[in-house]
Amino acid sequence: DAKTTQPPSMDCAEGRAANLPCNHSTISGNEYVYWYRQIHSQGPQYIIHGLKNNETNEMASLIITEDRKSSTLILPHATLRDTAVYYCIVRAYGGSQGNLIFGKGTKLSVKP
Amino acid sequence: EPEVTQTPSHQVTQMGQEVILRCVPISNHLYFYWYRQILGQKVEFLVSFYNNEISEKSEIFDDQFSVERPDGSNFTLKIRSTKLEDSAMYFCASSVEGVGEKLFFGSGTQLSVL
Numbered sequence: 001d002a003k004t005t006q007p008p009s010m011d012c013a014e015g016r017a018a019n020l021p022c023n024h025s026t027i028s029g030n031e032y033v034y035w036y037r038q039i040h041s042q043g044p045q046y047i048i049h050g051l052k053n054n055e056t057n058e059m060a061s062l063i064i065t066e067d068r069k070s071s072t073l074i075l076p077h078a079t080l081r082d083t084a085v086y087y088c089i090v091r092a093y094g095g096s097q098g099n100l101i102f103g104k105g106t107k108l109s110v111k112p
Numbered sequence: 113e114p115e116v117t118q119t120p121s122h123q124v125t126q127m128g129q130e131v132i133l134r135c136v137p138i139s140n141h142l143y144f145y146w147y148r149q150i151l152g153q154k155v156e157f158l159v160s161f162y163n164n165e166i167s168e169k170s171e172i173f174d175d176q177f178s179v180e181r182p183d184g185s186n187f188t189l190k191i192r193s194t195k196l197e198d199s200a201m202y203f204c205a206s207s208v209e210g211v212g213e214k215l216f217f218g219s220g221t222q223l224s225v226l
Contacts, residue, residue: 041201
């Protein structure tokens with residue numbers, strides 16, 4: 001699975017959009033980009049995933065660049081409850097059975 | 113919303129003792145996993161389980177570890193002879209399909225080995 005690079009930490013004002021970047025320059029054609037988050041040592045929570053098209057769900061939007069070497073997770077209106085560590089994970093669809101490789105992620109702090 | 117349930121939330125044991133961590137995955141899910149997170153470190157994959165057998169395991173999952181689905185609802189992780197370095201938060205997860213599908217994680221069992 002391709003390696004990802006994320007900033008270690010970011011701050012965001014409550015109510016503003018949080019834009020979390022992820023670099024995955026060695027991504028392969030069959031690899032998807034997944035985002036999970038972990039709120040204060042709870043179990044990781046799935047947010048969104050995508051291949052090459054931008055994706056949106058009730059939690060967030062995922063913007064993937066045309067060359068697929070980077071992506072941005074957008075939380076449109078961050079709340080205090082969005083304070084968490086956000087993990088960008090790249091893995092093949094059709095690869096190993098659920099073996100997600102978590103990096104250190106980005107610690108997002110949403111401030112009032 | 114359905115959720116993965118783990119018990120107990122905290123487990124304290126003496127080094128060398130056997131411990132069993134229990135999980136109830138979401139009812140229609142077919143794939144089950146254990147991950148762990150040592151305090152301050154990354155979340156690490158331990159094992160995946162499908163159709164009553166292990167489908168993949170990491171180097172961490174050595175002979176001291178075993179998993180079982182004893183009935184139609186529970187999924188357990190057994191550590192045969194605990195070591196100090198087994199102290200960690202253990203997360204159970206499940207998914208409908210194994211590959212590419214989102215995993216649903218439980219809230220974890222904090223294992224402390226003294």
